[in-house]
Amino acid sequence: MTDTPQQPALRLQGIVKTFPGVRALDGVDFEVMPGEVHALLGENGAGKSTLMKVLAGMYQPDEGQIMIAERPVRMTTPIEAKAQGVVLIHQELSLVPEMSAAENIYLGELPLKSLGRVDWTTLFDRSNAILKRLNCKFRGEVTVANLSIANQQMVEIARALTVDARVVVFDEPTASLTDSEKVVLFDIINDLKARGVGIVYISHRMDEIFTLSDRITVLRDGAYRGTLTTADTNEDEVTRLMIGRSLDLSRDVNPPKLGDTVLEVRGLSCAPLFENVSFAVRAGEVLGFYGLVGAGRTEIAETLFGLRSPDSGEILVDGAPVQISSPQSAISLGISLVPENRKEQGLVLQMSCRDNITLPQVQDLTSGPFVSSGAEMEIYEQYREKLEIKSPSWRQTVGVLSGGNQQKIVIGKWLSMKPRVLIVDEPTRGIDVGSKSEIHNLLRELAAQGYAVIVISSEMPEVLRVSDRIVAMYHGRIMREFSADDVTEDSLVQAISGIRAENAA
Amino acid sequence: MTRLKAGGPAIAKQGILVAFIVFMIAFSLMSDRFLSLDNFMSVFRQAAIIGVMALGVTIVVIGGNLDLSVGSMLSFATVLVVDLHDKIGPELAIPVMVLATLCLGAINGFLIGILRLNSLIVTLGMLSAIQGLVLIYSGGQNVDIADQSGTWFAIFGRGAMFGIATPIIIFGTMALVFHIIMTTMPFGRKVYAVGGNPTASVFSGIPRSRVVFTTYLISALCVAVAAMILGSRVMGSQNNVGQGYELQVLAAVILGGTSLLGGAGSILKTVLGVLMLAFIQNGLILMGQPYYTQWLVTWVVIIVAVWLDVAAKRGRLFSPIA
Structure with missing residues (x-):
């Protein structure tokens, strides 16, 4: 950029938005200059999404002003916002999977011929031009359902480029992208930036924010906490602003007090998902499973929880071979699973906090034929306290809680069953930094209390931080097992990429 | 955008109660x-048959499924109990009818709960399959009971206790029992969980297939009870006596605010829905309107109730987004 523009592309001033009982935004100021990447940070529930919905015309602010190029505007629908050059790229993709990429790109504004017929030639020409500008390797004629998630995201971005965008908002764009796909996305963002578009970038991932952004604005509890220039700050300062305290990222160094082997797996296979898998976990330790998505880790966990039946191999609990044919039998053997997808597999969102926690044992929490409310309250209170679950009341439906608190509810649900083995699949997916470290500490603590903990994760820092031993998986096979002392990032990366230890050495 | 005033959503949540009043x-x-x-x-007496069936369907719907087969199942059960009444006597006819109806419910439950087929398709198919079964059984003949004044079977439809008609007592008692089951017993909790999130229920060790299977047995049981009331009141039965009941039953359930998505709903509100439909029909008849106007009015009432319900959830009356 040669000239430094004086006017912000977009400015929000004193935005207030209240919902019944909640002040979601409390006088928030925010601005983006043309050609700037401005990161917006905050824990879940800090008000980022609400602010973005105000920006995109989905919500009307109760107070405050939205200014585009210093002119106050009123946007009551996403279409009006788009006409003003403000485009939101959603965290959850909002494409019509059955339609072609081109139709999705121009959805709602398809080029027309006479009699309202779609002008397919123009549609595909224009779409392919945009896709080409984005360096996409697919064409507009492709059906969206056949595209990878990353390419679907490209379609979403292409949609934003059909108008002369002044401001593009990216909401957690890398959540489902691989590393190489991220590189492409960052190139696109830098390209938009070079063309003078203002970028709002929302993400939980510090590394991305520090690579991409020029400035960082932090929200906490719906309030504006300050704006920092990225070059002059560091992760620590940003984190403190965000959660109001420093994070303790160190791993506790106390060697675990190991008990007996609780769970052992010998030569377990379930073709084609995983083959000849053997490992053991002892009471008091955390065994980490690291690997790429699709390496078979989740499938092993599901097999141990009775959701899949293995082709061959043995599962031993306390040294005795067992058959696990259903979740019920896994539970009775003391095995529990905190699943990968909290909202779909872990929680009944419209049920209360208490009822979610007691769900697996509701059959037994009875006095006479009735569910004993007293027994339920006791369990709820116990785990609310123990896990520091923040919820206004036991009646609160879990759907509205933050990701971190939801995850604690799922963990609490299984702890209340007094399991021997706790399998946790992606313990902190979609959870903000503050709650993340709380959950890491909790997993360490549970091991110290004598649980055998298995943690499945795709995030290397997480695996390194919580595990005593790490199993690296590649394509359904265990490549190597590390102890926390001798593991290095390099050897771990090699193992999960299928490079054998001997070749790598 | 018409925003509901503060306190508005709370009233709209009780939309059915307000509309009722x-x-x-x-x-x-x-x-x-x-x-x-x-x-x-x-009105209560006439509402009892629809009401008893609606109780069962409410549980099926809270469990995340539909039951459209209750109408022809009612035809089946009523024809069977009336026909067998004179052949083997009421004391045998009733248990045979109940068992046969439970078998039909078990077929629904097996296909939907165990094989996990779509409930709309299965019960829509059962709707016509059972109607066919009835015609095969009766050979197209209507059936009736010869000694209509002498049989104790009359108690269910025509009798009274403490000056209250038996159908009302049966409906009231069942509503109370079902309400207690759904709100205070483990089974009720499981139905809400399975309807709310079937996957998470399985991941919590809830035997989802068994729970869904049981909801269809309950629905069939309710139909059997309704058939006793209906058969006893009419002392005879046409082959298609239950035709159209499935829609009235579903209308009452929806009017009561039970979510067709599963996981939310209430037995007591279904009772309110049933009574509201019955009072509308009764009111229109008293006002001298032909009986078919009630179809139109019922439809309008349901649409308004559903609208108020979603508006309360969205916090506004019109909304371009969810």
Whole structure:
């Protein structure tokens, strides 16, 4: 950029938005200059999404002003916002999977011929031009359902480029992208930036924010906490602003007090998902499973929880071979699973906090034929306290809680069953930094209390931080097992990429 | 955008109750016969058959499924119990009918709960399959009971206890029992969980297939009870006596605010839905309207109720986004 523009592309001033009982935004100021990447940070529930919905015309602010190029505007629908050059790229993709990429790109504004017929030639020409500008390797004629998630995201971005965008908002764009796909996305963002578009970038991932952004604005509890220039700050300062305290990222160094082997797996296979898998976990330790998505880790966990039946191999609990044919039998053997997808597999969102926690044992929490409310309250209170679950009341439906608190509810649900083995699949997916470290500490603590903990994760820092031993998986096979002392990032990366230890050495 | 005022959503959540009261007042003003104990009792009695069936369907719907087969299942059960009454006597006819109806429920439950087929398709198929079964059984003949005044079977439809008609007592008792099951017993909790999130229920060790299977058995049991009331009241049965009941039953359930998505709903509100439909029909008849106007009015009432319900959830009356 040669000239430094004086006017912000977009400015929000004193935005207030209240919902019944909640002040979601409390006088928030925010601005983006043309050609700037401005990161917006905050824990879940800090008000980022609400602010973005105000920006995109989905919500009307109760107070405050939205200014585009210093002119106050009123946007009551996403279409009006788009006409003003403000485009939101959603965290959850909002494409019509059955339609072609081109139709999705121009959805709602398809080029027309006479009699309202779609002008397919123009549609595909224009779409392919945009896709080409984005360096996409697919064409507009492709059906969206056949595209990878990353390419679907490209379609979403292409949609934003059909108008002369002044401001593009990216909401957690890398959540489902691989590393190489991220590189492409960052190139696109830098390209938009070079063309003078203002970028709002929302993400939980510090590394991305520090690579991409020029400035960082932090929200906490719906309030504006300050704006920092990225070059002059560091992760620590940003984190403190965000959660109001420093994070303790160190791993506790106390060697675990190991008990007996609780769970052992010998030569377990379930073709084609995983083959000849053997490992053991002892009471008091955390065994980490690291690997790429699709390496078979989740499938092993599901097999141990009775959701899949293995082709061959043995599962031993306390040294005795067992058959696990259903979740019920896994539970009775003391095995529990905190699943990968909290909202779909872990929680009944419209049920209360208490009822979610007691769900697996509701059959037994009875006095006479009735569910004993007293027994339920006791369990709820116990785990609310123990896990520091923040919820206004036991009646609160879990759907509205933050990701971190939801995850604690799922963990609490299984702890209340007094399991021997706790399998946790992606313990902190979609959870903000503050709650993340709380959950890491909790997993360490549970091991110290004598649980055998298995943690499945795709995030290397997480695996390194919580595990005593790490199993690296590649394509359904265990490549190597590390102890926390001798593991290095390099050897771990090699193992999960299928490079054998001997070749790598 | 018309925003509901503060406190508005709370009232809209009770939309069915508000609408109910509005209707009651309106009908009282328009017909002097409406607001009388006799009229109320007769409305309750007529509502009992739909009501008993709606209780079962409410549980199926809370469990995340539909049951459209209850109408022809009612035809089946009523024809069977009436026909067998004279052949083997009521003391045998009733258990045979109940068992046969439970078998039909078990087929629904097996296909939907165990094989996990789509409930709309299965029960829509059962709707016509069972109607066919009835015609095969009866050979197209209507059936009736010869000794209509001498049989103790009359108690279910025509009898009374403490001056209250038996159908009302049966409906009331079942509603209370079902309400207690759904709100305070483990089974009820499991139905809400399975309807709310079937996957998470399985991941919590809830035997989802068994729970869904049981909801269809309950629905069939309710149909069997309704058939006893209906058969006893009419002392005979046409082959297609239950035709169209499935829609009235579903209308009452929806009017009561039970979510067709599963996981939310209430037995007591279904009772309210049932009574509201019955009072609308009764009110219109008292006002001298032909009986088919009730179809139109019922539809309008349901649409308004559903609209108020979603508006309360969204916090506004019109909304381009969810």
